[in-house]
Amino acid sequence: MTTSLGTTALQFVAVHQTDPLAAPLIEELALEYSSRYDTTPGQMYSELTSYPADEFEPPGGALVVAIAEGVPVAGGAFRQYDSTTAELKRIWTSASHRKRGYGKLVVAELERIASERGYRRVYLTTGWNQPEAVALYLSTGYTALYDRSLPSAEVGVHPFEKSLSCEGAE
Secondary structure (H helix, E strand, O other): OOOEEEEEEEEEEEEOOOOOHHHHHHHHHHHEEEEEEEEOHHHHHHHHHHHHHHHHHHHOOEEEEEEEEOOOOEEEEEEEEOEEEEEEEEEEEHHHHHHOOOOHHHHHHHHHHHHHHHOEEEEEEEEOOOOOHHHHHHHOOOEOOOOOOHHHHOOOEEEEEEEEEOOOOO
């Protein structure tokens, strides 16, 4: 699917975890997470790739990369959490392409695909040192499943959920 934001058209491409288009997503996430959570990029890369790649394959999952002018600029994935729930993972926007709304477009694209596949709910977690991610999920209609009045580090992992309107649902 292609969508336009301002003057830049994004093309969403479904890829496998080992596809070269997915490499910047995983590598940059590993680097960023390592700086936020006091670990090495190698350790974070291992953690990010520890999920079986087939969990992000149809029919239960998806991994998409947003391409702008031939360059991967954003992406994300989902996998099956339970029979009616998709779990978002690895939502990413390249550091050099942030503040353009690409994260919202990635989330919307993943929700669209999940809805088409019959999921009725989306669940996700994000870390306590990712205020930008918390803001993204709140701004896209997710409900925090934790006490937002507590300090972020005290909460730990931040869970969210959102109901979807399924295609063809009455």
